[in-house]
Amino acid sequence: MTEKSYRDAIRDAMMEEMDRDGNVLIMGEDIGVYEGTFRITAGMLKKYGPKRVIDTPIAEAGMVGTAVGMAMLGLRPIVEMMTMNFAIVAADQILNHAAKVRYFSGGQVDVPVVIRGPQGAGVQLSAQHSQTFESFYAHFPGLKVVAPATPADAKGLLKTSIRGRDPVIFLESAALYGMKGEVPDDAGFTVPFGVSRVAREGSDVTIVSYSRMLQMSLIAAEKLSRDEGIECEVIDLRTLRPLDLEPACASVTKTHRCVVVQEQWKPFGAAAEIAASITETVFDELDAPVARVTGEDVPMPYARNLEVLATPHEQHVIAAVKKVMYANG
Amino acid sequence: MTEKSYRDAIRDAMMEEMDRDGNVLIMGEDIGVYEGTFRITAGMLKKYGPKRVIDTPIAEAGMVGTAVGMAMLGLRPIVEMMTMNFAIVAADQILNHAAKVRYFSGGQVDVPVVIRGPQGAGVQLSAQHSQTFESFYAHFPGLKVVAPATPADAKGLLKTSIRGRDPVIFLESAALYGMKGEVPDDAGFTVPFGVSRVAREGSDVTIVSYSRMLQMSLIAAEKLSRDEGIECEVIDLRTLRPLDLEPACASVTKTHRCVVVQEQWKPFGAAAEIAASITETVFDELDAPVARVTGEDVPMPYARNLEVLATPHEQHVIAAVKKVMYANG
Amino acid sequence: MAKAKEQTSATIDPVAACAPEWTDILRQMVLIRRFEEATEREFRKGRIGGYLHVYSGQEAVASGIITALQKDDIVFTGYRDHAHALALGTEPRRIMAELFGKATGVSKGKGGSMHLFDVEHGFYGGYGIVGGHLTLAAGAAYALRYRQTERIAVCYFGDGAMNIGSFHEAMNMAGLWGKAGMCPILFIIENNGYAMGTSVERHSALTDLSARVRAYNIPTEKVDGQDVFAVRGVADRVVRQIRETGTPYCIEAVTYRFSGHGAADILQPYRSKDEVEQHRHRDPIGILRNRLGEICNLTDDDVKTIEEWASGEVAAAVQFAEESAAPDAGELWRDVVAEQGPARENE
Amino acid sequence: MAKAKEQTSATIDPVAACAPEWTDILRQMVLIRRFEEATEREFRKGRIGGYLHVYSGQEAVASGIITALQKDDIVFTGYRDHAHALALGTEPRRIMAELFGKATGVSKGKGGSMHLFDVEHGFYGGYGIVGGHLTLAAGAAYALRYRQTERIAVCYFGDGAMNIGSFHEAMNMAGLWGKAGMCPILFIIENNGYAMGTSVERHSALTDLSARVRAYNIPTEKVDGQDVFAVRGVADRVVRQIRETGTPYCIEAVTYRFSGHGAADILQPYRSKDEVEQHRHRDPIGILRNRLGEICNLTDDDVKTIEEWASGEVAAAVQFAEESAAPDAGELWRDVVAEQGPARENE
Ligand SMILES: Cc1ncc(C[n+]2csc(CCOP(=O)(O)OP(=O)(O)O)c2C)c(N)n1
Ligand SMILES: Cc1ncc(C[n+]2csc(CCOP(=O)(O)OP(=O)(O)O)c2C)c(N)n1
Ligand SMILES: [Mg+2]
């Protein structure tokens, strides 16, 4: 184990896989000469050369489309989106091509393409640059959707993504890039898709989340423990598609109360699916309706004070936990 | 009241509004000379001329983008998507521009643009041409999302859309175009957004749906009444954003059981939000978890027999109703 | 800027023209025509569903290019894709079975008319979103060079597809990668004068469509798409060049579709019967047949034999499709994502 | 195809050049420069958040065009948008307040640096998705004609934005609508040689960017974007023409940005200090000042007065921004959709 930042974990995963497999390459805007807006790819052009580290024009649809074509012909391209907000421009290539070509070809091609990049709010980037996209992508069969919360998971899940045979939407939290954590040194270390984990044990309330909101939930859980003696069990989903709710449901069977935490807009957001599925599975165990903690249902404003109001914080998680605790179903 | 098809109701709404307001125009691929792939716009070029009925190149992003610009300058463009599947190409223009420009301009512009077109499966159009998009759009604040189930609602809601000040995603069911129903003659007839209606009264189970699935639910409800003596109350949501769940919740307070029906993939689909919200509001009234009836979680296959397997049918609604009936929460 | 060539007809060397290959090409074009006629019939009978876009009138564009390729070259196109599969050597019955939605179809009945795929024969589809496949093809071409093969990619698209954003992104990226010899791709504009019901004059600000391609430093050449000698002549030359240099090239084939845009396009209010009639005089099959008749003594009997053969093939394909079983229910959930197991080589 | 003009410097009529207007233009350009310097300072102090893209070095492109417009013409641009707002007459303090995220900002503090809007002065934004605003501007131009006004639209974008699909769709639609006199729009390529860290040579297959515009039948003209005389000279002529004909036109202004791409672009590994130094010798403000000095006897004292005025304006703007209140919490939910009430005229 070595302590690494979430950023370096991502970078390590890519470089280890590039070292391991000559068919892995990376493409994106300003990832080469400029070395990446978040410096994830710093040094990679020098190490791997311009055929494997491709600076593209500003053409997200072109980036994804060409990567899909490469993947169909046996390469393993990684597409870096400068931020995932720009991937909307490539939505058709992702949702109608990458996700479906295996199916409508009757299984004649693999599409091992990874589309990765940062997302999320918090540094006043306003409406067009602050979104998160879990539910947007996870609705579509044919895709895998990953949202790691720790450096170790970022590395292990990215390696699984690169080695797989399907298109992966790998959603990084820009706010976590600097976060440190223990990461296994073993180059063979991977984390499988569709296996949630218990990030904190507890007996009173189950909190379900992923990515940055998982970290926020853990902080809230500590505060609740310290200040109120409420012990939350915190479940990290890790991947949204496939979605593994077994540990969450098992936990609810113990706690009988559940809170789901996501960053984006409540309506038709990821928490809706999570809450609805848990309720379907363990309805009889629930003593209160599953509560959702989400961002406000508005485009992200620029002003600092408004941005703070628009995004979920620990105190919202704490309030939701208390709500489901005192409710009696 | 006159009996009209869903198709003619849409056409009437557009023509009445074009007659009423010179700022209303329509643009789209092959809507003029070709008269529309579904013939919704037949005769309109002749009547209104090429400045108001604009045949565009195949450029969905361009169509939406220019329409947003027109709307910002005081026109009321209607954009016809040949099918809503093609609107994914314009996702950035819809989600990052139309939906947000009012907000990030601090309210300096109105964006009265209507993006309308058919969607849905059923005639073997396979994976890229058979999708529905309610949850895709309804997640985004700034948009209105409409999905009418009857000719009268198609007309009344489209008129409200055209007369409004915000971008509207108007999702038509291709399968309902030929469906007939009574439509008010009054040119002033409109249907407001965010007002669900009780489409059928019943006391045993609440079924919540919209668009074509609403019609299918009504048929299922009749069969259940006739064959099993089960009386379903059927709620037509009409608009997904704004989403009015009051009648649904009121109904559940009476029936204590609820089934939500949607055509598209289950994970992160519209039914998740509807089920989660109803559960949040009337948890204590529910005798069973809200059940979801949805399409299978696969890209749409071409073969007729597989397509039938992939899409929801009456018997699925019937089975879900029975399941929530016999379950005891 | 890259050079633009205008070349509307090829000079024919009688010896080359009478090579047996040309009879094969005629055979292929007749097969395509018969096949398409059968699909229209079967569609009307309700045995083919979905959308159906036939290639009748444009055969020389598929055959003239694809016969110039090597066995392991690869092809991408849109939804008007039956001819390309046939030209690549896909068995007619597996295509017909696909259109009938049968398990024996090239895509197991899961793709239908718009999504033919036959990777074994180099056919990489078959796409339904206009212009969506251009970037895929450019990426595929990159992969071919990256893997140090000599293979090339061919990408067909219509005049109407040139108006969508991804066309432009594909051209720029191909042009850029071409500078490093990393994009061996032949773009083929199937300029049939219309995007559905919208004529080129009405959908493109400048009707010299190739100018858009040259704006990305990709050389272009215009060719009479009804004359398979001309098409093949250009193809032979540029395919060699692309293979050698790894740089993109574009051929604009001026052609015409005889049928409606799709099976539902009956009225065709956008063009006159007269216009269609005019163009029928330049039937690519007639042009080739006449040439071979004039220069190589191809007789009416020879032609009759070919037509009977083609009709027989197509009839057998229809019968096969009809008699094949529908996919079993388990197919519904297969191929959504990869099954467990090692990655395939995808070559 | 449409004509292409190369024109790198304007002949100057001394009388016209010495019109008081030119001093106003100098004043405006100096104000823009001082304003941008202040924003960089305030960003480093943490009083401005988000992304910050300054215009220093490119002032002649904003001022040379916008001063040629009529009062009710309209302007769209990307995220590098402070200069355009200033040139259109938006009060510096309302822009600075926006950057500070204050309620007194042009967009009530909800847009920030990338989303300035000032509809009253004809400024329609301020967009953050590269290339996303081009189609909006083309549609706006259509609306201006549809409503039978004589107004025109101006749309600025960078060299890098020309690689994204919507650029192409906007050009084709503008070219088509122009045929009917329905698209009075002036496209301005702010060709500063780089898209972030990627030079034109590395992002565009053909570096003659205007060729792409001409491929849509839109006439283009290249101009020295550091010479405001040249820019304004072209603008005067083509603005008149666009207004008369309702057809699009495109000016490619060759310019250079002195600062990093954004405030975070410190290292600038993609260009050398030397290169930047070279270009600083062609500072558009210096060029204009020297000209006015040579021809019109503008003195150093005159210049000093201007600079002091500009610094004062900017200092006042910063103070105003600092002292203004943050938006109240209620603003969060306002402007998501229209409030009840009659539609606005949006003019
Ligand atoms: C993005 C998108 N928009 C619209 C359509 C509907 N559509 C299918 S084919 C077609 C016309 C294409 O014309 P062209 O590219 O010239 O090809 P042709 O049909 O003439 O072979 C249109 C508009 C589509 N499939 N995808
Ligand atoms: C669709 C999209 N992709 C990427 C970005 C990130 N980005 C912002 S500005 C920029 C460079 C744009 O260059 P250019 O158009 O030349 O304008 P300049 O910054 O030089 O004025 C990039 C890549 C974005 N905002 N939108
Ligand atoms: Mg065509």
Ligand SMILES: [Mg+2]
């Ligand atoms: Mg630039």
